[in-house]
Each structure stands twice: as C-alpha cells, then as structure tokens.
Amino acid sequence: MIAKGYQFEIITDIGSGINYNKQGLNKLIYMVTNGEVEKIVVLYKDRLIRFGFELIENICNKYGTNIEIIDNTEKTEEQELVEDLVQIITVFSCKLQGKRANKAKKMIKELVEDDKDL
Numbered sequence: 001m002i003a004k005g006y007q008f009e010i011i012t013d014i015g016s017g018i019n020y021n022k023q024g025l026n027k028l029i030y031m032v033t034n035g036e037v038e039k040i041v042v043l044y045k046d047r048l049i050r051f052g053f054e055l056i057e058n059i060c061n062k063y064g065t066n067i068e069i070i071d072n073t074e075k076t077e078e079q080e081l082v083e084d085l086v087q088i089i090t091v092f093s094c095k096l097q098g099k100r101a102n103k104a105k106k107m108i109k110e111l112v113e114d115d116k117d118l
Contacts, residue, residue: 028040035064039065041070044069044071
C-alpha cells in the first residue's frame with residue numbers, strides 16, 4: 001500500500017465472523033456510505049466478513065467503493081463448508097460458555113452477599 005502511494009487507514013476487529021455489530025465493520029460501512037473510501041483491501045475474502053460478503057460488496061458497489069482481495073486462492077466447496085461449520089460451532093459454543101460463566105458469576109455474587117448478611 002505504501003509502495004503504491006495509497007493513503008490508507010487500517011481498521012481491525014476482533015470477534016466473531018458472524019457478528020455484524022462490530023465497531024470496525026460499522027466504521028467501515030459508515031465511511032463507505034459517506035463516500036470516504038475508494039478501495040477496501042483485504043488479504044482474504046472472509047477477513048472482511050465471514051457470512052454475507054455479497055451484501056457488503058453490493059453496498060460498496062452502490063457507493064463506488066472497490067474491494068481488492070489480495071489472496072484469491074480458490075477453495076473447494078467442501079473446504080468452505082467445513083470452515084463455515086467450524087465458525088458457527090465456535091460462535092455458539094462461546095455463547096454457551098458465556099452463559100455458563102454469567103450464571104456462575106451470579107451465583108458467586110449471591111453467595112457472597114448472603115455470607116455478608118449472616
């Protein structure tokens with residue numbers, strides 16, 4: 001990017017590939033819809049968004065923003081399906097773990113409060 005003389009901003013997100021309410025993604029969509037972005041450059045297609053890439057691509061096309069994918073290595077349908085299933089299972093198992101952790105925290109808090117009352 002520097003060698004090509006592009007002015008750029010790096011936007012990063014950490015989180016689930018099926019979470020559409022990420023700060024970086026929302027910022028990017030805002031910038032695209034305000035005409036602030038000519039080109040989005042990502043290493044892999046699924047780094048922009050895991051599911052729904054075509055939706056983001058259509059939004060970008062409407063606002064005149066190009067998406068450049070650096071590594072366009074084709075994957076077999078089986079590879080894509082397995083990766084998608086792993087992503088979905090990971091997301092839901094994390095949600096389940098989070099619910100368990102919240103239940104445990106709530107129980108501990110209640111026990112501590114009960115202990116204080118005694």
